[in-house]
Amino acid sequence: MAGLPPWKTHRPSAKPTLRTSPQKPPRNWLNRDSRWRERIDTVARNALAPSTQAGYRSAWNLFVKFCDEHGIDDSLRFPADELVLCAFAASHAGLKAGGTVLNRISGLKAWHALHNLQWQGSARLSYVVKGVTNMEPTSAVKPPRPPISAEMLRKLHDKLDLDIPLHAAVFAVATVAFWGQCRLGELSASSALNTQDPSLPAISLLERHSKKDGSRILHLPCTKTNRRNGQDVVLTRQDKRTNPMRAVARLIQANGRVDRSRHLFAYKTGCDGGLRSLTKERFLKFINAIWSPMGYPRVTGHCFRIGGTTELLLGGVSPELVKAMGRWKSDAFLRYWRDMGGLAAKFASDLKKRQLPSAPTPQRTRASARRKH
Numbered sequence: 001m002a003g004l005p006p007w008k009t010h011r012p013s014a015k016p017t018l019r020t021s022p023q024k025p026p027r028n029w030l031n032r033d034s035r036w037r038e039r040i041d042t043v044a045r046n047a048l049a050p051s052t053q054a055g056y057r058s059a060w061n062l063f064v065k066f067c068d069e070h071g072i073d074d075s076l077r078f079p080a081d082e083l084v085l086c087a088f089a090a091s092h093a094g095l096k097a098g099g100t101v102l103n104r105i106s107g108l109k110a111w112h113a114l115h116n117l118q119w120q121g122s123a124r125l126s127y128v129v130k131g132v133t134n135m136e137p138t139s140a141v142k143p144p145r146p147p148i149s150a151e152m153l154r155k156l157h158d159k160l161d162l163d164i165p166l167h168a169a170v171f172a173v174a175t176v177a178f179w180g181q182c183r184l185g186e187l188s189a190s191s192a193l194n195t196q197d198p199s200l201p202a203i204s205l206l207e208r209h210s211k212k213d214g215s216r217i218l219h220l221p222c223t224k225t226n227r228r229n230g231q232d233v234v235l236t237r238q239d240k241r242t243n244p245m246r247a248v249a250r251l252i253q254a255n256g257r258v259d260r261s262r263h264l265f266a267y268k269t270g271c272d273g274g275l276r277s278l279t280k281e282r283f284l285k286f287i288n289a290i291w292s293p294m295g296y297p298r299v300t301g302h303c304f305r306i307g308g309t310t311e312l313l314l315g316g317v318s319p320e321l322v323k324a325m326g327r328w329k330s331d332a333f334l335r336y337w338r339d340m341g342g343l344a345a346k347f348a349s350d351l352k353k354r355q356l357p358s359a360p361t362p363q364r365t366r367a368s369a370r371r372k373h
Helices: 034-045 050-069 082-090 098-114 123-134 150-159 165-179 244-255 280-294 302-314 319-325 331-336 340-348 362-372
Strands: 216-220 231-235 266-269 274-277
Touching: 034 098, 050 082, 050 098, 082 098, 082 123, 098 123, 150 165, 150 280, 165 231, 165 244, 165 266, 165 280, 165 302, 231 244, 244 266, 302 319
Parallel strands: none
Antiparallel strands: 216 231, 266 274
C-alpha cells in the first residue's frame, strides 16, 4: 500500500454511504410532483375498458357506503383491512349472486392496484365469496341470455325494407354481429351524431372485393381485448337472407354516395340526406319491437355473439376454429354455448356407427415390436 499513489489507496468505511449527484431529484420526487402522479393514474386507467372502469367505480362506491353505514374507521378502508373485506363480501349472502360479489371484490382489488395500495385479500375472503355463491337466492340467478338464431335473422329480414337506410343499417349490424361473433359495442356508435369515430369500423376498413370463397375481412379498429390495434373479423358467405356481405352491400347501396371514412353502419335520414350512426340503444329497441310480437324473449347485445358461436358449432365448425373466428382469448366461450343437447346429439350420438380406427391390441403391438427388431 505504501508504494501506491494516494488516489489508489482504499480504506473501506465502516458505514458505506450512497453518493448521489446534486442534479438528481430526491427519491420521493414522484410523491411531491402531482403532474407525474396524475399522468401515471391516467395511463394506468387506460389499461381498463371504459365499461370495466364504470363497474369498478360502482364497486368502490358500494364499499364506501357499506363502511359509512357500519361506522368503519377510515384507517381500515384504504387499504382495506382483511376483516372489512370479508364483512363486505358476507353482507351479500342471501341477497346477491356469487358472481356479483366476485365482480365487486375484483373492482376493489383493481382500485388498490391502480392506487398502489397493498391488497389484503386472503384465503378466508375466497371462502366467503364461495359461501355467498352457495347461499345465493334463486331470484338473484339470472337465466342464461337467449342466443340469436339464424332463423330469427331470416324473420327479421322478412320484416324489413332494405331500401330504407335505417332498416338496411339494422340488418347489416345484426348479420355482422351474428356471423362475426362481434360485440355490439365494436360495431355501433355511442352517439348518433358521431359518424367518423376512429374507434368504429369505417367503410374503408371493409375489403373492397370478396375472396374466391366469398368471404371478406372487416377490420375493427378497437375491440374489448385489443383497444389499440383492433382485430380482423372474417365475414363468411351464408344463405341469401342472412349473408352479412349482402346485407352490408344493401346498406351501402341504400345510402348512396358516402365518404369512405364514415362509419360503416351509418345511415341517411330524411330528405336532406344527413348521416346518423346506428347506436346500440336504437338497434336493440328496433329489433326487439319486431321479435317480441313473435314470442321471442327480449334480447341484449351479447345474444348475437353467443348466438353466432352456437350456430357455427351446430353447423359442424370445429370449436378451435369457432374460438379463433370469435377472437376468444380463452376457453371462456364455452360458458356461452347454448343448445348443449343439440350439440351433444350432433357430435356424440351413434358412436358405433362411425368408422373410428380401433386401437391395436397388446398382442399386435408386441408382435409389431418384434418384427421391427
